[in-house]
Amino acid sequence: MPDPVTDAPWWRSAVVYQVYPRSFADSDGDGIGDLRGVIDRLPYLAELGVDVLWLSPVYPSPQDDNGYDISDYQGIDPAFGTLDELDELIAALHARGMKLVMDLVVNHTSDEHPWFVASRSSADDPKRDWYWWQPAREGMTPGAPGAEPTNWASFFSGPAWEFDEASGEYFLHLFSRKQPDLNWENPEVRAAVHAMMRWWLDRGVDGFRMDVINLISKRTPLADGRPGPGGLGDGSAEYVCGPRIHEFLQALHEEVFAGRTGAFITVGEMPGVTVDEAVLFTDPERREVDMVFQFEHVGLDQGESKWDVRPFDLRALKASFGRWQAGLAERGWNSLYWNNHDQPRVVSRFGDDTRWRVESAKLLGTVLHLHRGTPYVYQGEELGMTNAPFVRAGDFLDIESVNHYAAAIALGAESESVLAALRVMSRDNARTPMQWGDGHAGGFTTGTPWAPVNPNHTEINAAAAVADPDSVFHHYRRLIELRHIEPVVAHxxxxxxxxxxxxxxxxxxxxxxxxxxxxxxxxxxxxxxxxxxxxxxxxxxxxxxxxxxxxxxxxxxxxxxxxxxxxxx
The missing domain is CATH 2.60.40.1180 (Golgi alpha-mannosidase II)
Incomplete structure (x- = not known):
């Protein structure tokens, strides 16, 4: 019989650390974090004891969505460095026994990606069908309000369709209008994605965290979603875990990973995924992904939308975690996380970031890491970093927050009520620069940081935490060590x-x-x-x-x- 410990995949006893490179460490003083900054801070990650570095996108990008709008899948944005530096990072990680997971967005590209530039150039271009192009609704004037092919709303506010005057058709973008969705129904798209992923594995990358990967299969023909506010609809039933999603992921595994030697990991970010679906996605015999990111527990303090903030109820959290622990007990595997680049700081959200900040940060880490699954630490979480003190609408930089504020005000909402929700839930809270020390810009840069550093860096910073044996940092270090030495934690x-x-x-x-x-x-x-x-x-x-x-x-x-x-x- 298989031994539950010795025969288990390596990633069950691993801990992953997510780096949001723009905000992690700036090596050249231009105010933007970079690969050299990550390399320079590897001794810190080694002291923490993590096994895997998950690197948020560093590909060339117009930065409409801070790098999740990729314009070249096989390059490095000059703001972050070079391919040679990426190779150096891989080598440095491997020398320390650590692995690199690249963030990958293949539901959509940037509208500046050569694939889309070609697709948009002509209705007859060979890459036209690499994206979702549709005419206006029958009987409607192209470009007129309500003429969009379906009533779907974008995740970033407004319609999910953008009218292209040159060709007289609309293209689909579930996120920003600068993030057109790829058409995975086209086998040429799938083959191009597979080839690109093989290229990265050949370069030494150890796996991928795949952004909104369960949205790649759309139900065809595309149809209206459930009616929603403002004349737009919820089209999620048409594209969340669509009819060919398992086929697509099984083919991806076969074309990219099968037959390779090496210890890889694949993680699928899957908004709206259910427990039963997650079992299928992560069942090792099905060869799809190793684990999924689900969003149920980070939606418990939200009502009709993420901006409808509700009180935190511990019983609801236990019910959610308990359901996922039980559901994936026999087959599949859980990802465990509080924070990432899309979520506000957990100590401000589910803890007490004032009087009991240190204690509640340690408690939240303890509870999460002792569940069954692979834990993820987001940069600064191990310090107990908090939400930032945003005051005005202009303080928010993230496209989701900026668009939501504009849309809500246009619908007549009071500015202060909109700002109150943004202060709690905005993704900007996760993206303030890493707090390395108590000096200029928290030690993140010698220049002017691209986003303001939280003023509490004078108290909350890595230098102080590493020097204090009773800090949140050392508590996380002990949690990680416990997972490594005590099999019951992982298995x-x-x-x-x-x-x-x-x-x-x-x-x-x-x-x-x-x-x-x-x-x-x-x-x-x-x-x-x-x-x-x-x-x-x-x-x-x-x-x-x-x-x-x-x-x-x-x-x-x-x-x-x-x-x-x-x-x-």
Whole structure:
């Protein structure tokens, strides 16, 4: 029989660190982070103990969506450096026993990509069918309001179709109008993507995180979605996990990875994916992707949209995590994350970023990393970095936030109510520069940073955290080390405890006779963790905690934002 530990894929016991290069480290003083800055900071990542570096896009791009609008899949944007520096980064990572995962966006390209430039040049161009081109609605004047081929709304506000006067047709863009969707129904598109991915693997890349990959299969013919506000509709049923998605991903695996020697990893970002679909995507026998990013838990504090901010409910979080842990217990695998380049800072969102910032940052890391799945750390999360103090509309730089503000004001919303939601949920919160020190620009650059550094860098920074053995950084380092040395963390079964407790998060992990008990108090007041059979844990070893001198395990009274991990067996 297969051994659950020795026969498991390497990435089950790995921890991934995401670098958003524009905001990570600037080596040349131009205010924009770059590859040389990443290379220079590898000793820091090695000290943290992470296994994989996930690099957000560094390809040539007009930067309409900060690099997620790619104009050349086989190059490096001069703002970030050169291909030679990318090769140097790969070699430096491999020398440290670490791997590189490239961010890859193949649902869409930039409108400045040569493929789209050709596609747009003529209705007869050979690449015309590489994108989704459609005429106006029957009986409607091309370019007139409401004449779009379908009523779909873009994720970045407004219609998902852009009228091209030169050819008299519309092209589809589920995101920015400068991000036209590729037509994966065309086998030439699929072949070009496969060839490009093989080129990167040949260069030494160890895998890909594939952006919104479950949107590549559209239901044809394209049809209207459910009616929504402002005359636009929700077309997600037509393109989220579309009819050929499994076929496309299986072919991608066969054409790109099959037959290669090496330890690779594939991660699919999949908005709207369900547990049952995730099981299919990540079942190793189906050969699609190794794990998915799902969005259920980061939507729990939102109503009709991400800008409709609701109070955080711990019971809803436990129900969500518990459902995903149970659903992928037998087949498939979870990605574990709080933060990334698209999410606000978790200590400001689900923790307490004022009085209990350090304690709640440690608690959030503990709870996440002790679940079953592969944990992801987003740059600065290991420092307890917080949301930024945005004041005015002009403080926001991200296209999603800028477009939402304009659209909401145009519909009559009050400016302050729109800004209040942006301050909480804007992607700009994740993209402020990394806080390396307490000096100029937080040590991110010697020049003027492309985005303002959070003023709290004088208190929250890597230099101070590395020097303080009780910091959030060292707590994360210990969490990562625990995953590496304790097989139950990576490979054990998961059992949720106290699902209805509004304050205490508790669960066990079990592998053979070894068992861990995790208890965490998501509040600023003392809380009793009434764990069933707590007496059976008498004498258990406290493996990790974020407060000194905890009570005996038989009566677990947790202090504000206290988290503990006990081990027995």
């Amino acid at each position: 054990g079964d998961f059992t949720m405890l106290l699902p209805d407790d509004p304050t205490v998060y508790a669960f066990t992990r079990t592998l053979g006779p070894r068992q861990l008990l995790v208890v965490a108090n998501f509040s600023g007041e003392d809380a009793l963790a009434e764990v069933q059979d707590a007496a059976a844990w008498a004498g258990a070893e406290l493996v990790l905690g974020n407060w000194p001198d905890p009570d005996p395990v038989e009566a677990i009274v947790l202090r504000p934002w206290e988290a503990r991990v006990y081990r027995r067996g």
